[in-house]
Amino acid sequence: MTNVKLLEQFRSFYFRNYPDDMETQIEYFAIFGGLGLEIDTTQPITFLIEDLIIQNFDMYNEKIGQLVMEESNNKRLLTALAVGDRRIFSAFNRAGLNNANGGSALNFLQEKGLIQIEYSREEPAKSLNPNGKLKKEIARHRISHKVLFTYPFIRFWFYFIYPHIRDIKNGDYEKLFKNFETKQNSYTSLVFEELSEVLLNYNLRDAQILSSGSYWDAKIEIDILTVTDDERVYVAECKWTNHRVNKSELHKLQEKCEKLDIEPSQTILFSKRGFSKELKQMQGKSLALYSSEDFESLVKNASNTELINHLFDSNV
Template sequence: MTNLRLLEQFRSFYFKNYPDDMETQISYFAVFGGLDWDIDTTKSLKELIHTLVLENFDELYEKVQELTLGDKSYKRLLRALAVGDRKIFSAFNRAGLNNGNGGAALNYLQEKGLIEMEYSREVHPRQESPKAKLKRADAKHRISHKVFFTYPFIRFWFYFISPNFKAIQEGDFEKVLEDFELRHNSYTSLVYEELSELLLNYNLRDAHIISSGSYWDANVEIDILTVTENQRIYVGECKWTNHKINKKELHKINDKCQRLNIVPTQIVLFSKRGFSKELEAMAGVNLALYSSEDFKALVKSNPKGSNPKMLFS
């Protein structure tokens, strides 16, 4: 499901801070999105995290405590969702929660507006073959929905800050900054994926989209699967890495489509740093390529009256 709240935050961040380019916009938004702060995007992310977050840790910690009521199960679940695959059951396991207390924590975090559900589109083998005798693994398989964070900063907090709580309290910032340096590309990938879906659906705005979001089942995961009313299928993959995407990624996504028995109307690839010349030569009706600067389409205008709800406001 397209996250329109994220789009409002993305636009708000842009028109408040005016970063020089879209790669910077996406990188900095992935950390500070959802905060109504002035962000100097000419400074490095590490410097900003140091001065705006770590040096104000006590104040921010109290605000996070208010949002979570200081409840350990709520915070463990947020941590598990931030670093894991976003699937509810695996997050419960990672957080040491069961369906009872995990479900209660999930409900509270939803009601508080910190997370939203992304419902699976997988069809259980039992539904496909009601009378057939299923393999043991298929019979026991549980379809798990996923969760995405309403505010990028909350995910950043529980991805990088919360695990380093003791060191930060003692004034030792090196570990969290080193951790961020090592993993910030991997961390940003999820926000990039969500923004990529927004861009794709923006470009399909004249079509009637009936289903959109990531797709996952027991065997296959696809970053974006969008279906329109006239049964046009758009399959997308997103790569937030420091190298260009080459033809191998196209082979991988074609393989996934074959395993799902779908014939895409168009394959759509999103890349932080662009594409190989071979792949660029293949772009056309069946293959669309988007790099960072194409996300300017999402901030062409600042809608009048747009006032997205922000954290800590």
């Protein structure tokens, strides 16, 4: 199902700022998405972070504090969700929360509209023998749902800004920007994955989508698994890296499908920087390839007059 709010924010960012290309659009949107600011996307992203965010740190820190009711558990959970694997139970552990206070914080943040739950599609493990018992490591495995941030900027704040809050207050930004330089691509990968699902489902808009999102279990993760009512299955992997994706990534995805006993109607690869010649020659009905420029279709036929609620609008 298309993430309507993310798509609206993506379009709003584009029509407000008109970046030169879709790679720039995605990269800058992953940080400033949801703020409703005018961004000069010809400027280096680190310059904009310092100029627009760091120099207005007190204002944003106060506004975000108000959103989370200045509750430390809410901030700790948001940080754990931002930097971790998004699984709820592991986020509780990382934040030092238990099921009670962690669940309370999770419910608050969900009701506030800052996060949304991505429900697991993993089936509970069962013994092949009706009277048999599962192995201990399998029996101990807990199916965990994941969390997505509603606004990219909130995730950026708790991924990069909040962990360095003391240094920032002291005027020291060195660790923040060193961390950003190291982790920018891995950080942007999740937003790219979310937008890739939006693009896939946008292209499938004439079909009835029964289920869509990432798939994970104890051993396997697939970035996107979409199923339509005519029993067509689409699987996809998303790579936000500075090199072209090659055939090995296709093989990895095919191996995952075999382990899950899935026969996809179409396999899809999304790439920041395109694909090897060998992969391009394999394109067809069973394999689709999307690069950054293909995301232009999400804004091409949209209206630039639409008004949406941004993060700090009074009714958010």
